[in-house]
Amino acid sequence: xxxxIADPSLAERSFVFDDREDAGRVLAVMLSGYRKAPxxxxxxxxxxxxxVGRVLAEAxxxxxxxxxxxxxxFPDNPEAGFGAVSEGGEVLxxxxxxxxxxxxxxxxxxxxxxxxxxxxxxxxRKRPPRDLRGKTVILTDDGLASGYTMRAAVREARRRxxxxxxxxxxxxxxxxxxxxxxxxxxLYVANLRSGPAFAVADAYRRWRxxxxxxxxxxxxxxxxxxxxQQGDPDDDQGVGQVEDRP
Numbered sequence: 111x112x113x114x115i116a117d118p119s120l121a122e123r124s125f126v127f128d129d130r131e132d133a134g135r136v137l138a139v140m141l142s143g144y145r146k147a148p149x150x151x152x153x154x155x156x157x158x159x160x161x162v163g164r165v166l167a168e169a170x171x172x173x174x175x176x177x178x179x180x181x182x183x184f185p186d187n188p189e190a191g192f193g194a195v196s197e198g199g200e201v202l203x204x205x206x207x208x209x210x211x212x213x214x215x216x217x218x219x220x221x222x223x224x225x226x227x228x229x230x231x232x233x234x235r236k237r238p239p240r241d242l243r244g245k246t247v248i249l250t251d252d253g254l255a256s257g258y259t260m261r262a263a264v265r266e267a268r269r270r271x272x273x274x275x276x277x278x279x280x281x282x283x284x285x286x287x288x289x290x291x292x293x294x295x296x297l298y299v300a301n302l303r304s305g306p307a308f309a310v311a312d313a314y315r316r317w318r319x320x321x322x323x324x325x326x327x328x329x330x331x332x333x334x335x336x337x338x339q340q341g342d343p344d345d346d347q348g349v350g351q352v353e354d355r356p
Contacts, residue, residue, distance in 0.1 A: 112294040114287060115140065120301045126281075127301075129316045130158065130252050133280035134165025136300045141248070141278055146171040149273075150246040153177040155263055156234055157320040158252035158310075160328050162280060166250055174332065175240055177249065179262040180227040182219050184211075192216075194262035195223050197231060198269050202262050233322055236333055243271030250278050253310030254299075257286030264293050281313035 117140065120126050127133040144150050151173045154163025160176070167174035181191035182203070192207035201220055208216060247267045254260055260277060267275050274295045281301040285308075290297055301313045311317040 112291045113296050114291060114299070115296060116299045116302045122303055123301060124303075124312045125315045127314050129314060130161035130280075131165050133252065133300065133314070134162040134250075135169065137162065137166050137250070137278050137280060137298060138169035140298050140300060141166070141170060141276075144170050144172065144246070144248065144276075147246060149244065150248060151175070151240060151242070152248045152250060153263070153267065155179060155249070155251040155259065156230060157322065157325045159250050160320070160325050162252050163250045164328060164332060166248070166278065172248070173240065175237070176234055176329075177263050177266060178227055178231050178235075179259055179266060180223050180230070181259050182216075182223055185215065185219065191256065191258065194259040195220060195227060196262040196266040196269075197227060198266050199224075200262060200265055200269070202258050202265075204256060204258055230322065234325060234329060236329055239270075241271070242267060244273050245271075246274040246276060247272040248276045248278055252280060253313060254279050254282035254286035254290070255308055255310055257282070257289040260286070260290060261293060264290070281310055283308040 127136065152163050152167035152170070154160050154174070154176055156176055156178070163174055178197040180195055182193040182195060184190045184192060192211065193201065193203040195201050203216070249260065249263050249267060251260060260279070264275050264277065275293075276296045276298070277290060277294050278298040279300075281303065282299045284302065284304045287297060287299060287302065
C-alpha cells in the first residue's frame, strides 16, 4: 500500500487553482523533496497533464516527457469512460461500467482507442522514450476521477522498469485514491474531494479542454528551451523557482 500525501487546507474545496499551470506550481511545493533528484523523471498524460507536468518538472529541475495511455470512452458519452488502455497494450476495465456494454462494443471501442493512442504517439513523441529502468517515475495528469487512466499509466511505467512510481495530481476523488494506493509508492493530491459526483474541472477557476495542436505547441516550446539550454551548459534558466502558496 502506497503513502498518501494530501493538502488538508485544500481538501473538499472547489475552484482552488487558477489553471493547470497554477496547479503544477502547487504540486511542485508538495514534491519539493524531489528537486533535482538524480534518478527521477516527470511523465505527463496528454493532453491535460502536459501543462501541469511541464511546470512541475521545470520547478523541480527534472526531465520531462509523456506517457501514453487513453481512456476507453462510452460511445454515447465521450466525457465518461469505462476503463483505459496503455501504449504497451494493457487493457483495464471498470467491471461495473463495462458490464453496461455488449462485448462487441467493448472490443470495438478498445480497437478505436488504441488507434487514437497510436496517433497521439505519432504526433506528440518528439524523442525516443526514456529508459525507465531503475528510475523514480513521477506520473501526473490534471486530475483523477475514476483513476483507471492513471492506473494504466502506473502499470506502463512498471512494465518499462520503473523502480518507484509516484503519482502527483492537482485533484482526485477519494474513490480514485483508493484504487491507486495499492499500486504506487506515493500518491500526492493537492485537492482531495469526496461525494457521489466528481468532476476534475471543478477544481479549476479557468478550465477548457486542450486539443492536440495546443499540446504539440507546448511540447515544441519545451524542445526549443531544452535545445537552447543544452547549447549553453552554464545557463540554469531551465530550472524554475518554487514559491510557497500564499
